Amino acid sequence: NILTVCFSVGYSAVALNHVIDFKEKKQEIIKPVSPAELFPSLPIVQGTSKRIKVLTRLTLIVSDPSHCNLLRSTSANIRLYDIIAVFPKTEKLFHIACTTLDVDLVCINVTEKLPFYFRRPPVNMAIDRGIYFELLYTPAIKDSTMRRYTISNAISLMQICKGKVSSQSENKPLELRGPYDVANLGLLFGLSEGEAKAAVSTNCRATMLHGETRKSACGVVYTVKKPRKVEEEETAVPACKKAKTQT
């Protein structure tokens, strides 16, 4: 139902999210639902002649370092997901997620007073590795108090991660918003117009490509020569595999 709304509202790619919360017992990573089974024929993106892409995504809610072992193991099922996102609950885990974990997205809960402050070095490292930060916009739409927390947390997040953000919606079809409107929400969260539009388009596409490089274990998928912006602080480049995607 929500997917039909997504399609009609103009999104060209949708990721089906499977959430795993390690606080609950006995969490196993199962194989992702194959989109082909759900949709024998995918509708066409509005205004073009291409079909809508449906991807699979896994979100891991981690509150303890032992939960991350799953990501490091060569579990076959994890490799089947197109996008992997992690939701760190502590500052140490946030640091680990930004610097070493092999993920595509780091989710930030903006609906409460954050239990930890963002520091610049891990955030810069995550940006260099091609990881984007993500926030949920649906609580802001529903409730006034949530809206205040979301906006203030989002603004501080934007300031520190230089706008490398994408956004996520929740489950109910009527709480979804179209791409143009989500970009407008980005303006409220302190992004510039270009950054807000990128948050719905280029950043998401970069995340998809990042997921593809992770799956295929290549270093680079898509390269375009682009003038590099000079960063103020020089951060140490991690020695591990760096998947660089720039569109």
Next chain:
Amino acid sequence: HTALSRRYVLCEVVSEDPRCRQCIEDRALGLAVRDAIARVHGDYGLACCSISFTVKYLNAYTGTVLLRCRKDSYRLLCSALPFVRHLESRAQRYPCFLNTLHVGG
């Protein structure tokens, strides 16, 4: 000599309930949008947007709505549109959302 520049915002009403289409009329829509602006941008925002704000055109059959506002306040209007959650008319309230399609001058 200041030109009166206006912005036109085209959106569509998306709802799960087909009866929501009955509420698509200028008064109900104007109220819903104004209420969203007041909730998000407060009294200042509502006051700014109210200058030259009007529902210029609507089509209940297709759910299309054309809003007009001043060029100076179109950002306030556009950033408040995602916060419209329902339309109310004749004591009936139906949940829905507005999908912005295009903004033109």
